[in-house]
Amino acid sequence: MHQPSPDPFLRLEGVSKRYAGGALRAVDDVSIDIRRGEFLSLLGPSGSGKTTTLMMIAGFELPSDGRIVLSGRDIVGIPAHRRNFGMVFQNYALFPHMTVFDNVAYPLRLRKLAPDAIAETVGRYLEMVGLTSYADRRPNALSGGQQQRVALARALVFDPAVVLMDEPLGALDKNLREQLQFEIKALQRKLGITLIYVTHDQSEAMTMSDRIAVFNAGHIEQIAAPIEIYRRPATRFVGEFVGESNMFEATVSDPQAGVVSTAIGPVRAAAPLDCARDAPVLAMIRPELIRPADAPPADNGTTLTVASIVHFGDRVAVEGSTADGHTVRLRLSDREAAALAPGADLAVSWRPDDVHLLVP
Amino acid sequence: MTGGSAWSRGAPLLPRLLAVAVAAFVLLPMLLVVVMSFGEGTSLRFPPSAFTLDSYAAYVTRPDWMQPTLNSFVIALASAAITLLVTTPAAFAFALFDFPGKRLVRLMIMMPLMVPFIVMALAYFFFFGRTGLLNTMTGVVIAHACLSVPIVFLIQSANLKSFDWTLMRASASCGAGPLTSFRHVALPLLRPSFLVAGLFAFITSFDETVIALFISGRAASTLPRRMFESVRQESDPVVAVVSTLLFVVVVVAALAVAWRQSRKQ
Numbered sequence: 001m002h003q004p005s006p007d008p009f010l011r012l013e014g015v016s017k018r019y020a021g022g023a024l025r026a027v028d029d030v031s032i033d034i035r036r037g038e039f040l041s042l043l044g045p046s047g048s049g050k051t052t053t054l055m056m057i058a059g060f061e062l063p064s065d066g067r068i069v070l071s072g073r074d075i076v077g078i079p080a081h082r083r084n085f086g087m088v089f090q091n092y093a094l095f096p097h098m099t100v101f102d103n104v105a106y107p108l109r110l111r112k113l114a115p116d117a118i119a120e121t122v123g124r125y126l127e128m129v130g131l132t133s134y135a136d137r138r139p140n141a142l143s144g145g146q147q148q149r150v151a152l153a154r155a156l157v158f159d160p161a162v163v164l165m166d167e168p169l170g171a172l173d174k175n176l177r178e179q180l181q182f183e184i185k186a187l188q189r190k191l192g193i194t195l196i197y198v199t200h201d202q203s204e205a206m207t208m209s210d211r212i213a214v215f216n217a218g219h220i221e222q223i224a225a226p227i228e229i230y231r232r233p234a235t236r237f238v239g240e241f242v243g244e245s246n247m248f249e250a251t252v253s254d255p256q257a258g259v260v261s262t263a264i265g266p267v268r269a270a271a272p273l274d275c276a277r278d279a280p281v282l283a284m285i286r287p288e289l290i291r292p293a294d295a296p297p298a299d300n301g302t303t304l305t306v307a308s309i310v311h312f313g314d315r316v317a318v319e320g321s322t323a324d325g326h327t328v329r330l331r332l333s334d335r336e337a338a339a340l341a342p343g344a345d346l347a348v349s350w351r352p353d354d355v356h357l358l359v360p
Numbered sequence: 361m362t363g364g365s366a367w368s369r370g371a372p373l374l375p376r377l378l379a380v381a382v383a384a385f386v387l388l389p390m391l392l393v394v395v396m397s398f399g400e401g402t403s404l405r406f407p408p409s410a411f412t413l414d415s416y417a418a419y420v421t422r423p424d425w426m427q428p429t430l431n432s433f434v435i436a437l438a439s440a441a442i443t444l445l446v447t448t449p450a451a452f453a454f455a456l457f458d459f460p461g462k463r464l465v466r467l468m469i470m471m472p473l474m475v476p477f478i479v480m481a482l483a484y485f486f487f488f489g490r491t492g493l494l495n496t497m498t499g500v501v502i503a504h505a506c507l508s509v510p511i512v513f514l515i516q517s518a519n520l521k522s523f524d525w526t527l528m529r530a531s532a533s534c535g536a537g538p539l540t541s542f543r544h545v546a547l548p549l550l551r552p553s554f555l556v557a558g559l560f561a562f563i564t565s566f567d568e569t570v571i572a573l574f575i576s577g578r579a580a581s582t583l584p585r586r587m588f589e590s591v592r593q594e595s596d597p598v599v600a601v602v603s604t605l606l607f608v609v610v611v612v613a614a615l616a617v618a619w620r621q622s623r624k625q
Contacts, residue, residue: 058529058533059532060529060532079532079537080529080532080533081531081532081533081534081535081536081537081538081541082535084535085533086533087529087530087533089526089529089530091524091526093524093526093527093529093530094530095527095530095531095544095545095549096549097548097549106531106534106536106544107534107535110534110535110536110540111535151530154530154534155533158534158535164533
């Protein structure tokens with residue numbers, strides 16, 4: 001199994017894309033180092049610049065500024081068809097007038113491989129995506145999931161330097177999406193592919209990626225491993241976009257003890273703070289880290305009035321409000337929530353380890 | 361919902377009668393011509409006194425009918441070819457790029473559709489008279505091509521609008537340059553609609569009478585012009601034969617298109 005190598009393989013240096021004579025910045029000064037064999041997700045809401053960034057890497061859009069460097073060579077001037085990058089599109093983009101075999105063979109025929117080498121390679125990749133018996137079908141005779149597997153084989157078959165995927169599972173239903181997430185991740189690991197994956201689905205990015213670049217309004221808010229993004233979001237946007245969160249505006253009251261004061265009382269973090277007294281910060285606590293308690297402690301806890309209870313089956317989403325009307329969200333197990341009813345009082349607490357403080 | 365199911369559910373009587381009346385109103389004059397084409401004698405008459413195929417034989421043997429038929433085919437083919445050569449790149453340019461003056465250029469392409477035929481006919485008559493193209497096939501080909509450019513441009517633009525341009529990007533990502541992508545992806549997928557566009561150009565020319573009357577002359581006489589003269593001057597029953605043949609061709613073509621579409625679904 002391949003591990004991502006530490007040296008940068010593909011590098012974006014200050015890449016920008018402006019439209020309408022420079023007035024509109026779709027992508028604003030984006031820099032990323034992508035390692036060989038890495039699975040990098042570009043995650044963000046629609047219009048955040050992630051797809052434009054991918055299209056610039058692919059060569060379908062020209063950056064207004066900045067360099068895109070592959071193995072030390074600037075590729076901005078190289079047209080898409082000479083970059084040797086595989087690409088998977090959301091709407092599959094299979095050639096409807098070709099069979100499954102011919103679709104996958106297309107990149108190899110363009111590279112003038114011998115017919116028997118083509119047959120052997122295409123056969124191998126169709127087997128990898130489990131479509132050996134569909135080789136003679138036309139794309140429109142296949143289901144959406146099967147079509148996207150063909151597109152996957154077509155994007156991988158010519159051993160591309162980088163594979164780019166633009167919301168490849170966006171058109172599929174939930175179960176199929178999860179299955180294909182698993183298959184794509186397995187293929188990427190097995191073949192050691194450098195993969196850049198655009199998605200707006202945070203759970204997809206969380207489960208598949210080595211690292212996630214979170215996009216917002218044309219720039220990158222944070223690039224980090226998924227669990228790092230979840231545990232220690234760098235900005236308020238990241239904390240609220242990835243997963244659910246309780247975010248409280250706070251002021252530092254004791255930097256050495258790591259205590260800040262918030263609308264729900266004093267909150268104590270595990271580590272001392274590198275901030276001046278009275279500096280404004282944000283205190284974030286994930287809903288699943290807030291636990292029911294026998295009695296609220298002096299800090300890191302409060303008493304809530306339960307406002308709503310929503311059952312998801314495997315977990316229960318509880319919303320409560322403090323005495324002065326601040327909302328706090330919790331995730332409880334079915335058993336923990338069994339005794340709760342709207343209007344009931346609920347004492348809660350959390351550990352200092354679970355408090356994440358960020359400077360807005 | 362199809363027409364058949366409406367009938368079987370018992371549509372009210374009045375709409376049924378109306379439908380039959382409209383169909384009869386449209387079809388009967390044409391059927392009249394079909395019957396006359398089998399008539400005996402040397403002039404058009406209804407009802408015919410006896411039925412023969414003499415007029416059909418006359419049509420295929422008389423050079424004064426065969427020559428205009430051939431002329432019409434040559435002119436229609438040539439003007440269809442020119443039309444496609446002009447409209448295809450234009451439609452691609454309009455679909456893919458924004459450029460200054462785009463709306464003005466589109467308006468100019470559409471112009472022949474708005475100018476009355478008779479005005480164009482007169483314009484060509486005087487212009488070709490000065491340039492020596494009057495009474496030549498070349499002149500008719502050019503005039504007919506101008507006439508079909510707006511129609512075919514509209515058809516080609518609609519074709520390209522429904523074309524999935526992501527396929528061209530997919531082709532590029534596979535390693536194909538723009539021309540290779542056009543040859544392997546765009547052309548095979550667009551060929552049927554290109555053929556339909558060409559057919560429209562062909563019919564526009566083949567069917568056109570006003571301009572042909574003004575500029576085709578005796579040497580380059582087209583079939584519609586010959587038919588017009590025949591009716592006015594000789595009342596030759598061959599004209600009914602030609603009409604019948606054209607009618608049959610159109611019906612067969614329409615049925616073929618309908619069959620193809622039903623098979624697609």
